[in-house]
Amino acid sequence: MKKYSVFAIAREAMRGHKGWEEQWSSPEPRKEYDVIIVGAGGHGLATAYYLATVHGITNVAVLEKGWLGGGNTGRNTTIIRSNYLYDESAGIYDHALKLWDGLSQELNYNVMYSARGVMMLAHNVHDIQVLKRHVHANRLNGIDNEWLTPEQAKEFCPPLNTSKDARYPVVGAALQRRGGTARHDAVAWGYARGASARGVHIIQNCEVTGVKRAANGAVMGVDTTRGFIGAKKVGVVAAGHSSVIMNMAGVRMPLESYPLQALVSEPVKPVVPCVVMSNTVHAYISQSDKGELVIGAGTDQYVSYSQTGGLHILQHTLDAICEMFPIFTRMKMLRSWGGIVDVTPDRSPILAKTPVSGLYVNCGWGTGGFKATPGSGHVFAHTIAKDDPHPINAPFTIERFRTGRLIDEAAAAAVAH
Amino acid sequence: MLLIRCPYCEEERPELEFRNAGEAHVARSANMVGESDDDFEKFFFIRSNPKGIIYERWRHMHGCARFFNAVRDTVTDKFVMTYRAGEPKPSKLPKNSNEGLAK
Numbered sequence: 001m002k003k004y005s006v007f008a009i010a011r012e013a014m015r016g017h018k019g020w021e022e023q024w025s026s027p028e029p030r031k032e033y034d035v036i037i038v039g040a041g042g043h044g045l046a047t048a049y050y051l052a053t054v055h056g057i058t059n060v061a062v063l064e065k066g067w068l069g070g071g072n073t074g075r076n077t078t079i080i081r082s083n084y085l086y087d088e089s090a091g092i093y094d095h096a097l098k099l100w101d102g103l104s105q106e107l108n109y110n111v112m113y114s115a116r117g118v119m120m121l122a123h124n125v126h127d128i129q130v131l132k133r134h135v136h137a138n139r140l141n142g143i144d145n146e147w148l149t150p151e152q153a154k155e156f157c158p159p160l161n162t163s164k165d166a167r168y169p170v171v172g173a174a175l176q177r178r179g180g181t182a183r184h185d186a187v188a189w190g191y192a193r194g195a196s197a198r199g200v201h202i203i204q205n206c207e208v209t210g211v212k213r214a215a216n217g218a219v220m221g222v223d224t225t226r227g228f229i230g231a232k233k234v235g236v237v238a239a240g241h242s243s244v245i246m247n248m249a250g251v252r253m254p255l256e257s258y259p260l261q262a263l264v265s266e267p268v269k270p271v272v273p274c275v276v277m278s279n280t281v282h283a284y285i286s287q288s289d290k291g292e293l294v295i296g297a298g299t300d301q302y303v304s305y306s307q308t309g310g311l312h313i314l315q316h317t318l319d320a321i322c323e324m325f326p327i328f329t330r331m332k333m334l335r336s337w338g339g340i341v342d343v344t345p346d347r348s349p350i351l352a353k354t355p356v357s358g359l360y361v362n363c364g365w366g367t368g369g370f371k372a373t374p375g376s377g378h379v380f381a382h383t384i385a386k387d388d389p390h391p392i393n394a395p396f397t398i399e400r401f402r403t404g405r406l407i408d409e410a411a412a413a414a415v416a417h
Numbered sequence: 418m419l420l421i422r423c424p425y426c427e428e429e430r431p432e433l434e435f436r437n438a439g440e441a442h443v444a445r446s447a448n449m450v451g452e453s454d455d456d457f458e459k460f461f462f463i464r465s466n467p468k469g470i471i472y473e474r475w476r477h478m479h480g481c482a483r484f485f486n487a488v489r490d491t492v493t494d495k496f497v498m499t500y501r502a503g504e505p506k507p508s509k510l511p512k513n514s515n516e517g518l519a520k
Contacts, residue, residue, distance in 0.1 A: 241468070243466045244466075244468050252459075252463050252465070253463070253464075253466070254458075254462040254463050254464065255464065255466055256439075256464050256466050257466055257468075257491075301436065301437040302419075302437040302473065302489075302494075303440075303466060303467075303471055303473065303491055304491050304494055305468045305491050305492050306491070306492060306493065306494045308494075310418040310419070310432060311418060312418055312432075312433060345461075345462050401458050401461075401462040401463075402454045402455060402457075402458040403454070
Protein backbone atom coordinates (compact mmCIF):
# COMPACT_ATOMS: atom_id res chain seq x y z
CA MET A 1 0.00 0.00 0.00
CA LYS A 2 1.47 3.31 -1.09
CA LYS A 3 1.04 5.99 1.53
CA TYR A 4 -1.09 9.00 0.64
CA SER A 5 0.66 12.28 1.36
CA VAL A 6 1.24 15.73 -0.05
CA PHE A 7 4.42 14.33 -1.63
CA ALA A 8 2.43 11.56 -3.32
CA ILE A 9 0.10 14.18 -4.79
CA ALA A 10 3.04 16.21 -6.03
CA ARG A 11 4.71 13.10 -7.48
CA GLU A 12 1.56 12.01 -9.28
CA ALA A 13 0.89 15.53 -10.54
CA MET A 14 4.31 15.38 -12.24
CA ARG A 15 3.49 12.15 -14.08
CA GLY A 16 -0.10 12.60 -15.07
CA HIS A 17 -1.65 10.72 -12.13
CA LYS A 18 -0.72 7.36 -13.68
CA GLY A 19 0.86 5.89 -10.55
CA TRP A 20 -2.16 5.69 -8.24
CA GLU A 21 -2.79 2.09 -7.32
CA GLU A 22 -6.11 0.38 -6.64
CA GLN A 23 -7.32 1.06 -3.12
CA TRP A 24 -8.23 -2.59 -2.57
CA SER A 25 -7.88 -5.75 -4.64
CA SER A 26 -10.69 -8.01 -5.86
CA PRO A 27 -9.25 -11.51 -5.46
CA GLU A 28 -10.84 -14.86 -6.28
CA PRO A 29 -12.17 -16.46 -3.09
CA ARG A 30 -10.03 -19.17 -1.48
CA LYS A 31 -11.58 -22.47 -0.44
CA GLU A 32 -11.10 -21.75 3.22
CA TYR A 33 -10.37 -18.81 5.51
CA ASP A 34 -9.71 -18.45 9.24
CA VAL A 35 -12.54 -15.95 9.53
CA ILE A 36 -15.41 -14.95 7.24
CA ILE A 37 -17.20 -11.65 7.78
CA VAL A 38 -20.64 -11.47 6.16
CA GLY A 39 -21.26 -7.90 5.01
CA ALA A 40 -18.76 -5.34 3.71
CA GLY A 41 -20.25 -2.25 5.29
CA GLY A 42 -18.37 0.01 7.67
CA HIS A 43 -18.78 -2.32 10.67
CA GLY A 44 -17.74 -5.45 8.75
CA LEU A 45 -14.72 -3.83 7.10
CA ALA A 46 -13.66 -2.27 10.41
CA THR A 47 -13.89 -5.72 11.99
CA ALA A 48 -11.64 -7.17 9.28
CA TYR A 49 -9.22 -4.25 9.62
CA TYR A 50 -8.84 -4.69 13.38
CA LEU A 51 -8.60 -8.48 13.05
CA ALA A 52 -5.58 -7.87 10.84
CA THR A 53 -3.96 -4.95 12.67
CA VAL A 54 -4.69 -5.73 16.33
CA HIS A 55 -4.91 -9.52 16.34
CA GLY A 56 -2.68 -10.47 13.40
CA ILE A 57 -5.40 -12.54 11.74
CA THR A 58 -5.12 -11.79 8.04
CA ASN A 59 -6.56 -14.94 6.45
CA VAL A 60 -9.96 -13.23 6.42
CA ALA A 61 -12.66 -12.82 3.79
CA VAL A 62 -15.31 -10.13 3.83
CA LEU A 63 -18.25 -11.29 1.70
CA GLU A 64 -20.63 -8.71 0.26
CA LYS A 65 -23.71 -9.36 -1.84
CA GLY A 66 -23.57 -5.93 -3.49
CA TRP A 67 -20.63 -3.55 -3.43
CA LEU A 68 -18.71 -2.50 -0.37
CA GLY A 69 -20.19 0.38 1.55
CA GLY A 70 -23.31 0.20 -0.63
CA GLY A 71 -25.80 -0.54 2.14
CA ASN A 72 -26.58 1.52 5.18
CA THR A 73 -22.98 2.79 5.29
CA GLY A 74 -23.81 4.78 2.17
CA ARG A 75 -27.32 5.76 3.26
CA ASN A 76 -26.96 7.16 6.75
CA THR A 77 -26.81 10.79 7.80
CA THR A 78 -23.21 10.49 9.12
CA ILE A 79 -23.86 11.81 12.60
CA ILE A 80 -21.38 10.98 15.36
CA ARG A 81 -22.05 11.39 19.09
CA SER A 82 -21.75 9.42 22.31
CA ASN A 83 -24.22 11.15 24.65
CA TYR A 84 -26.16 7.99 25.53
CA LEU A 85 -27.68 7.55 28.97
CA TYR A 86 -26.60 4.15 30.22
CA ASP A 87 -23.07 3.19 31.27
CA GLU A 88 -22.90 0.30 28.79
CA SER A 89 -23.90 2.54 25.87
CA ALA A 90 -21.60 5.32 27.01
CA GLY A 91 -18.79 2.75 27.06
CA ILE A 92 -19.20 1.53 23.52
CA TYR A 93 -20.19 4.79 21.81
CA ASP A 94 -17.45 6.78 23.50
CA HIS A 95 -14.95 4.06 22.65
CA ALA A 96 -15.95 4.69 19.05
CA LEU A 97 -15.76 8.47 19.43
CA LYS A 98 -12.21 8.22 20.76
CA LEU A 99 -11.27 6.14 17.71
CA TRP A 100 -12.92 8.64 15.34
CA ASP A 101 -10.48 11.21 16.68
CA GLY A 102 -7.33 10.17 14.84
CA LEU A 103 -8.96 7.69 12.46
CA SER A 104 -7.83 9.59 9.36
CA GLN A 105 -4.22 9.35 10.53
CA GLU A 106 -4.59 5.70 11.56
CA LEU A 107 -6.02 4.73 8.16
CA ASN A 108 -3.95 7.24 6.16
CA TYR A 109 -7.31 8.08 4.59
CA ASN A 110 -9.27 11.29 5.09
CA VAL A 111 -12.57 10.28 6.72
CA MET A 112 -13.37 13.99 7.24
CA TYR A 113 -14.35 13.58 10.88
CA SER A 114 -15.54 17.01 11.90
CA ALA A 115 -16.25 17.61 15.59
CA ARG A 116 -18.66 20.43 14.89
CA GLY A 117 -20.93 19.68 17.83
CA VAL A 118 -24.26 17.88 18.21
CA MET A 119 -26.97 20.02 19.79
CA MET A 120 -30.17 18.39 21.07
CA LEU A 121 -33.08 20.75 21.62
CA ALA A 122 -35.51 20.89 24.53
CA HIS A 123 -39.01 22.23 23.85
CA ASN A 124 -40.80 21.65 27.15
CA VAL A 125 -40.26 20.89 30.83
CA HIS A 126 -40.04 17.17 30.23
CA ASP A 127 -37.32 17.65 27.59
CA ILE A 128 -35.34 19.82 30.00
CA GLN A 129 -35.48 17.12 32.65
CA VAL A 130 -34.55 14.32 30.26
CA LEU A 131 -31.72 16.19 28.58
CA LYS A 132 -30.27 17.51 31.85
CA ARG A 133 -30.33 13.96 33.17
CA HIS A 134 -28.33 12.97 30.09
CA VAL A 135 -25.89 15.84 30.64
CA HIS A 136 -25.22 14.72 34.20
CA ALA A 137 -25.07 11.00 33.39
CA ASN A 138 -22.68 11.67 30.53
CA ARG A 139 -20.38 13.83 32.62
CA LEU A 140 -20.23 11.14 35.32
CA ASN A 141 -19.07 8.80 32.55
CA GLY A 142 -16.42 11.27 31.41
CA ILE A 143 -18.35 12.25 28.29
CA ASP A 144 -18.61 15.93 27.43
CA ASN A 145 -22.15 17.28 27.36
CA GLU A 146 -23.24 20.73 28.45
CA TRP A 147 -26.47 22.62 28.96
CA LEU A 148 -27.20 25.69 26.84
CA THR A 149 -29.79 28.43 27.29
CA PRO A 150 -31.92 29.31 24.23
CA GLU A 151 -29.69 32.35 23.68
CA GLN A 152 -26.56 30.20 23.75
CA ALA A 153 -28.22 27.70 21.38
CA LYS A 154 -29.01 30.53 18.98
CA GLU A 155 -25.43 31.73 19.18
CA PHE A 156 -24.13 28.23 18.45
CA CYS A 157 -26.53 27.75 15.52
CA PRO A 158 -27.67 31.14 14.16
CA PRO A 159 -30.38 29.94 11.70
CA LEU A 160 -32.27 28.21 14.53
CA ASN A 161 -35.67 29.73 15.34
CA THR A 162 -35.64 30.47 19.07
CA SER A 163 -38.54 32.94 19.10
CA LYS A 164 -40.92 32.49 22.00
CA ASP A 165 -44.00 32.35 19.80
CA ALA A 166 -42.84 29.27 17.90
CA ARG A 167 -45.25 26.37 18.11
CA TYR A 168 -42.59 24.35 19.96
CA PRO A 169 -40.27 27.03 21.35
CA VAL A 170 -36.65 26.17 22.12
CA VAL A 171 -36.27 26.35 25.89
CA GLY A 172 -32.75 24.94 26.14
CA ALA A 173 -30.36 22.50 24.55
CA ALA A 174 -27.74 19.89 25.36
CA LEU A 175 -24.51 20.21 23.40
CA GLN A 176 -21.85 17.55 22.87
CA ARG A 177 -18.99 19.47 21.29
CA ARG A 178 -17.02 16.33 20.34
CA GLY A 179 -19.99 15.10 18.33
CA GLY A 180 -20.16 15.86 14.63
CA THR A 181 -20.07 14.19 11.25
CA ALA A 182 -17.73 12.20 9.02
CA ARG A 183 -17.61 11.18 5.37
CA HIS A 184 -19.50 7.86 5.39
CA ASP A 185 -18.10 6.43 2.13
CA ALA A 186 -14.53 7.29 3.11
CA VAL A 187 -14.93 5.28 6.31
CA ALA A 188 -15.77 2.12 4.33
CA TRP A 189 -13.10 2.83 1.71
CA GLY A 190 -10.42 3.62 4.27
CA TYR A 191 -11.03 0.43 6.25
CA ALA A 192 -11.23 -1.60 3.02
CA ARG A 193 -7.91 -0.21 1.81
CA GLY A 194 -6.23 -0.84 5.15
CA ALA A 195 -7.62 -4.38 5.43
CA SER A 196 -6.84 -5.30 1.82
CA ALA A 197 -3.25 -4.09 2.19
CA ARG A 198 -2.80 -6.53 5.07
CA GLY A 199 -4.07 -9.50 3.08
CA VAL A 200 -7.80 -9.48 3.82
CA HIS A 201 -9.91 -10.60 0.84
CA ILE A 202 -12.86 -8.34 0.08
CA ILE A 203 -15.18 -10.30 -2.18
CA GLN A 204 -18.01 -8.27 -3.66
CA ASN A 205 -21.03 -9.53 -5.60
CA CYS A 206 -20.93 -12.68 -3.47
CA GLU A 207 -24.18 -13.29 -1.62
CA VAL A 208 -24.30 -15.70 1.31
CA THR A 209 -27.13 -18.18 0.72
CA GLY A 210 -26.59 -20.59 3.59
CA VAL A 211 -24.59 -21.26 6.73
CA LYS A 212 -23.10 -24.78 6.98
CA ARG A 213 -22.81 -26.43 10.36
CA ALA A 214 -20.91 -29.60 11.28
CA ALA A 215 -22.45 -32.60 13.04
CA ASN A 216 -21.42 -31.15 16.42
CA GLY A 217 -23.26 -27.93 15.54
CA ALA A 218 -20.19 -25.76 14.97
CA VAL A 219 -19.89 -23.52 11.96
CA MET A 220 -18.05 -24.98 8.92
CA GLY A 221 -18.46 -22.17 6.43
CA VAL A 222 -21.01 -20.50 4.18
CA ASP A 223 -22.68 -21.28 0.88
CA THR A 224 -22.50 -18.36 -1.49
CA THR A 225 -23.45 -17.46 -5.05
CA ARG A 226 -19.78 -18.22 -5.81
CA GLY A 227 -19.77 -21.63 -4.15
CA PHE A 228 -19.00 -22.96 -0.69
CA ILE A 229 -16.35 -21.11 1.33
CA GLY A 230 -15.09 -22.75 4.50
CA ALA A 231 -14.26 -21.09 7.82
CA LYS A 232 -14.29 -22.11 11.47
CA LYS A 233 -15.37 -18.61 12.47
CA VAL A 234 -18.11 -16.58 10.81
CA GLY A 235 -19.06 -13.06 11.88
CA VAL A 236 -22.46 -11.80 10.70
CA VAL A 237 -22.52 -8.03 10.21
CA ALA A 238 -25.42 -7.77 7.77
CA ALA A 239 -27.47 -4.84 9.18
CA GLY A 240 -31.12 -5.13 8.09
CA HIS A 241 -30.55 -8.67 6.83
CA SER A 242 -28.81 -9.98 9.96
CA SER A 243 -31.84 -11.99 11.06
CA VAL A 244 -32.10 -13.52 7.57
CA ILE A 245 -28.49 -14.75 7.73
CA MET A 246 -28.86 -15.90 11.34
CA ASN A 247 -31.96 -17.88 10.34
CA MET A 248 -29.77 -19.76 7.86
CA ALA A 249 -27.77 -20.96 10.87
CA GLY A 250 -30.96 -21.84 12.72
CA VAL A 251 -30.81 -18.95 15.18
CA ARG A 252 -33.95 -16.84 15.64
CA MET A 253 -33.17 -13.26 16.65
CA PRO A 254 -34.86 -10.54 18.71
CA LEU A 255 -34.80 -8.27 15.67
CA GLU A 256 -37.25 -6.51 13.40
CA SER A 257 -36.30 -4.72 10.18
CA TYR A 258 -37.84 -1.38 9.30
CA PRO A 259 -37.39 1.15 6.50
CA LEU A 260 -35.58 4.33 7.54
CA GLN A 261 -35.43 7.32 5.25
CA ALA A 262 -33.21 10.34 4.76
CA LEU A 263 -33.06 13.18 2.29
CA VAL A 264 -30.77 15.98 1.12
CA SER A 265 -31.48 19.45 -0.21
CA GLU A 266 -29.90 21.33 -3.06
CA PRO A 267 -26.40 22.48 -2.07
CA VAL A 268 -26.12 25.94 -0.55
CA LYS A 269 -23.40 28.00 1.13
CA PRO A 270 -22.48 27.10 4.73
CA VAL A 271 -25.46 27.91 6.93
CA VAL A 272 -25.82 25.12 9.56
CA PRO A 273 -22.54 25.02 11.51
CA CYS A 274 -23.38 22.00 13.67
CA VAL A 275 -25.74 19.04 13.98
CA VAL A 276 -29.16 19.93 15.41
CA MET A 277 -31.51 17.27 16.71
CA SER A 278 -34.94 17.47 18.26
CA ASN A 279 -36.62 14.38 19.58
CA THR A 280 -39.85 16.16 20.41
CA VAL A 281 -40.63 17.49 16.95
CA HIS A 282 -38.66 14.58 15.49
CA ALA A 283 -36.11 16.09 13.17
CA TYR A 284 -32.40 16.32 12.77
CA ILE A 285 -30.27 18.21 10.35
CA SER A 286 -26.67 18.92 9.44
CA GLN A 287 -24.91 20.29 6.39
CA SER A 288 -22.46 18.30 4.32
CA ASP A 289 -19.22 19.79 3.08
CA LYS A 290 -20.80 19.78 -0.39
CA GLY A 291 -23.40 22.16 0.99
CA GLU A 292 -26.45 19.89 1.04
CA LEU A 293 -28.66 19.92 4.10
CA VAL A 294 -28.72 16.32 5.31
CA ILE A 295 -32.00 15.45 7.01
CA GLY A 296 -32.95 12.23 8.71
CA ALA A 297 -36.53 11.01 8.97
CA GLY A 298 -38.08 8.34 11.15
CA THR A 299 -38.79 4.69 10.54
CA ASP A 300 -41.99 3.35 9.05
CA GLN A 301 -44.23 1.43 11.44
CA TYR A 302 -44.14 -1.94 9.69
CA VAL A 303 -41.51 -4.62 9.01
CA SER A 304 -40.19 -4.28 5.48
CA TYR A 305 -37.21 -5.05 3.28
CA SER A 306 -38.45 -2.84 0.43
CA GLN A 307 -35.90 -0.03 0.98
CA THR A 308 -38.68 2.49 0.35
CA GLY A 309 -40.61 4.20 3.08
CA GLY A 310 -43.82 6.21 3.03
CA LEU A 311 -43.80 9.80 1.81
CA HIS A 312 -45.77 10.93 4.84
CA ILE A 313 -42.78 10.04 7.03
CA LEU A 314 -40.62 12.51 5.09
CA GLN A 315 -43.36 15.15 5.18
CA HIS A 316 -43.59 14.83 8.94
CA THR A 317 -39.86 15.46 9.29
CA LEU A 318 -39.86 18.38 6.86
CA ASP A 319 -42.72 19.99 8.78
CA ALA A 320 -40.52 19.88 11.85
CA ILE A 321 -37.45 21.19 10.00
CA CYS A 322 -39.45 24.16 8.67
CA GLU A 323 -40.68 24.85 12.19
CA MET A 324 -37.15 24.82 13.62
CA PHE A 325 -35.61 26.64 10.65
CA PRO A 326 -38.18 28.89 8.90
CA ILE A 327 -35.25 30.03 6.72
CA PHE A 328 -35.44 26.66 4.90
CA THR A 329 -39.13 26.70 3.96
CA ARG A 330 -38.28 27.45 0.32
CA MET A 331 -35.37 25.02 0.01
CA LYS A 332 -35.71 22.37 -2.66
CA MET A 333 -35.06 18.79 -1.65
CA LEU A 334 -32.92 16.96 -4.20
CA ARG A 335 -32.98 13.30 -3.24
CA SER A 336 -34.56 10.98 -0.72
CA TRP A 337 -33.88 7.32 -0.11
CA GLY A 338 -34.56 4.48 2.27
CA GLY A 339 -32.54 1.74 3.90
CA ILE A 340 -33.46 -1.20 6.11
CA VAL A 341 -32.46 -1.03 9.75
CA ASP A 342 -32.53 -3.94 12.21
CA VAL A 343 -34.00 -2.90 15.52
CA THR A 344 -33.78 -4.72 18.86
CA PRO A 345 -36.49 -4.51 21.52
CA ASP A 346 -34.32 -2.31 23.78
CA ARG A 347 -32.82 -0.32 20.89
CA SER A 348 -29.28 -1.32 21.85
CA PRO A 349 -27.08 -3.39 19.54
CA ILE A 350 -26.05 -7.03 19.85
CA LEU A 351 -22.29 -7.73 19.55
CA ALA A 352 -21.79 -11.19 20.81
CA LYS A 353 -21.11 -14.86 20.55
CA THR A 354 -24.16 -16.88 19.58
CA PRO A 355 -25.54 -20.26 20.68
CA VAL A 356 -23.73 -21.69 17.62
CA SER A 357 -20.02 -22.39 18.16
CA GLY A 358 -17.89 -20.26 15.81
CA LEU A 359 -20.77 -17.96 14.86
CA TYR A 360 -20.65 -14.32 15.99
CA VAL A 361 -23.09 -11.52 15.37
CA ASN A 362 -22.85 -7.73 15.27
CA CYS A 363 -26.30 -6.34 14.59
CA GLY A 364 -29.26 -4.43 16.00
CA TRP A 365 -27.74 -0.99 15.55
CA GLY A 366 -31.16 0.23 14.49
CA THR A 367 -31.31 3.84 13.42
CA GLY A 368 -27.88 4.85 14.68
CA GLY A 369 -25.02 2.52 13.82
CA PHE A 370 -22.73 4.73 11.76
CA LYS A 371 -21.36 6.65 14.75
CA ALA A 372 -20.19 3.39 16.34
CA THR A 373 -18.34 2.03 13.29
CA PRO A 374 -14.72 2.14 14.59
CA GLY A 375 -15.58 1.03 18.13
CA SER A 376 -17.92 -1.70 16.93
CA GLY A 377 -15.32 -3.15 14.57
CA HIS A 378 -12.63 -2.91 17.22
CA VAL A 379 -14.47 -4.84 19.94
CA PHE A 380 -16.11 -7.28 17.52
CA ALA A 381 -12.69 -8.21 16.14
CA HIS A 382 -11.62 -8.92 19.74
CA THR A 383 -14.73 -11.06 20.27
CA ILE A 384 -13.97 -13.16 17.19
CA ALA A 385 -10.21 -13.41 17.72
CA LYS A 386 -10.40 -14.39 21.41
CA ASP A 387 -13.75 -16.20 21.22
CA ASP A 388 -14.63 -13.98 24.16
CA PRO A 389 -16.16 -10.51 24.24
CA HIS A 390 -14.16 -7.38 24.99
CA PRO A 391 -15.22 -5.84 28.34
CA ILE A 392 -16.84 -2.98 26.38
CA ASN A 393 -19.21 -5.21 24.40
CA ALA A 394 -19.67 -7.89 27.08
CA PRO A 395 -23.10 -6.48 28.12
CA PHE A 396 -24.40 -6.48 24.52
CA THR A 397 -25.34 -10.17 24.45
CA ILE A 398 -28.27 -11.95 22.83
CA GLU A 399 -29.01 -13.60 26.19
CA ARG A 400 -29.99 -10.28 27.79
CA PHE A 401 -33.47 -10.76 26.36
CA ARG A 402 -33.78 -13.97 28.35
CA THR A 403 -32.16 -12.74 31.56
CA GLY A 404 -33.91 -9.39 31.42
CA ARG A 405 -30.67 -7.41 31.74
CA LEU A 406 -31.65 -4.97 28.99
CA ILE A 407 -29.76 -1.83 28.01
CA ASP A 408 -32.92 0.15 27.58
CA GLU A 409 -31.94 3.09 25.42
CA ALA A 410 -35.40 2.74 23.90
CA ALA A 411 -36.84 4.22 27.06
CA ALA A 412 -33.90 6.53 27.70
CA ALA A 413 -33.99 7.70 24.08
CA ALA A 414 -31.31 10.25 23.62
CA VAL A 415 -32.31 9.76 20.01
CA ALA A 416 -35.52 9.77 18.05
CA HIS A 417 -36.33 6.17 17.28
CA MET B 418 -48.03 5.04 1.88
CA LEU B 419 -49.80 1.72 2.06
CA LEU B 420 -53.43 1.16 1.14
CA ILE B 421 -54.91 -1.26 3.64
CA ARG B 422 -58.21 -3.10 3.46
CA CYS B 423 -59.97 -3.20 6.82
CA PRO B 424 -61.90 -6.48 7.00
CA TYR B 425 -64.53 -4.88 9.26
CA CYS B 426 -65.10 -1.67 7.30
CA GLU B 427 -64.62 -3.69 4.09
CA GLU B 428 -62.79 -1.01 2.21
CA GLU B 429 -59.25 0.12 1.43
CA ARG B 430 -58.11 3.08 3.46
CA PRO B 431 -54.78 4.95 3.64
CA GLU B 432 -52.14 3.77 6.09
CA LEU B 433 -52.50 6.96 8.15
CA GLU B 434 -55.73 5.54 9.61
CA PHE B 435 -53.94 2.44 10.88
CA ARG B 436 -51.40 1.42 13.48
CA ASN B 437 -49.20 -1.60 12.93
CA ALA B 438 -49.30 -3.87 15.97
CA GLY B 439 -46.50 -6.32 15.24
CA GLU B 440 -46.36 -9.98 14.35
CA ALA B 441 -49.65 -11.90 14.40
CA HIS B 442 -50.38 -15.33 15.86
CA VAL B 443 -47.89 -14.98 18.72
CA ALA B 444 -49.78 -16.94 21.34
CA ARG B 445 -49.83 -15.53 24.85
CA SER B 446 -49.46 -18.18 27.53
CA ALA B 447 -52.50 -18.83 29.70
CA ASN B 448 -50.10 -19.32 32.59
CA MET B 449 -47.70 -16.39 32.30
CA VAL B 450 -46.34 -16.82 35.83
CA GLY B 451 -45.32 -20.39 35.05
CA GLU B 452 -43.52 -19.50 31.81
CA SER B 453 -39.84 -20.43 31.68
CA ASP B 454 -37.36 -17.65 30.82
CA ASP B 455 -36.78 -19.31 27.44
CA ASP B 456 -40.47 -19.42 26.57
CA PHE B 457 -41.04 -15.87 27.76
CA GLU B 458 -38.16 -14.65 25.59
CA LYS B 459 -39.67 -16.41 22.58
CA PHE B 460 -43.09 -14.91 23.27
CA PHE B 461 -41.96 -11.41 24.13
CA PHE B 462 -38.78 -10.66 22.16
CA ILE B 463 -38.07 -13.16 19.39
CA ARG B 464 -39.71 -12.32 16.07
CA SER B 465 -39.65 -14.09 12.72
CA ASN B 466 -38.89 -10.85 10.82
CA PRO B 467 -39.32 -12.65 7.47
CA LYS B 468 -38.05 -11.42 4.13
CA GLY B 469 -41.18 -12.43 2.24
CA ILE B 470 -44.62 -13.27 3.58
CA ILE B 471 -45.41 -11.83 7.00
CA TYR B 472 -48.51 -12.34 9.15
CA GLU B 473 -49.05 -9.16 11.13
CA ARG B 474 -51.60 -7.30 13.22
CA TRP B 475 -53.01 -3.91 12.35
CA ARG B 476 -55.45 -1.68 14.15
CA HIS B 477 -57.86 0.59 12.29
CA MET B 478 -57.15 3.33 14.80
CA HIS B 479 -58.92 6.22 13.08
CA GLY B 480 -61.75 4.13 11.70
CA CYS B 481 -63.52 1.29 13.48
CA ALA B 482 -60.58 1.07 15.95
CA ARG B 483 -60.58 -2.73 15.74
CA PHE B 484 -57.61 -5.10 15.49
CA PHE B 485 -57.31 -7.39 12.49
CA ASN B 486 -54.63 -9.49 10.79
CA ALA B 487 -52.96 -9.07 7.43
CA VAL B 488 -50.72 -11.09 5.13
CA ARG B 489 -48.14 -8.93 3.39
CA ASP B 490 -44.97 -9.40 1.40
CA THR B 491 -42.17 -7.50 3.12
CA VAL B 492 -40.16 -7.18 -0.10
CA THR B 493 -42.86 -5.55 -2.22
CA ASP B 494 -45.04 -4.26 0.67
CA LYS B 495 -48.05 -5.64 -1.25
CA PHE B 496 -50.91 -7.03 0.83
CA VAL B 497 -52.00 -10.56 0.00
CA MET B 498 -55.11 -10.48 2.19
CA THR B 499 -56.52 -9.22 5.47
CA TYR B 500 -58.77 -11.13 7.87
CA ARG B 501 -60.51 -10.58 11.16
CA ALA B 502 -58.87 -11.04 14.53
CA GLY B 503 -59.57 -14.47 15.99
CA GLU B 504 -59.74 -16.17 12.61
CA PRO B 505 -57.11 -18.89 12.17
CA LYS B 506 -53.91 -18.28 10.27
CA PRO B 507 -54.81 -19.02 6.63
CA SER B 508 -53.36 -22.38 5.66
CA LYS B 509 -53.55 -21.47 1.97
CA LEU B 510 -53.06 -18.03 0.52
CA PRO B 511 -55.41 -16.91 -2.27
CA LYS B 512 -54.38 -17.86 -5.81
CA ASN B 513 -52.40 -15.34 -7.84
CA SER B 514 -51.29 -13.78 -4.60
CA ASN B 515 -47.77 -14.93 -5.31
CA GLU B 516 -47.52 -12.95 -8.51
CA GLY B 517 -44.64 -10.55 -8.23
CA LEU B 518 -43.73 -11.77 -4.79
CA ALA B 519 -40.18 -12.61 -3.92
CA LYS B 520 -39.46 -16.18 -2.99
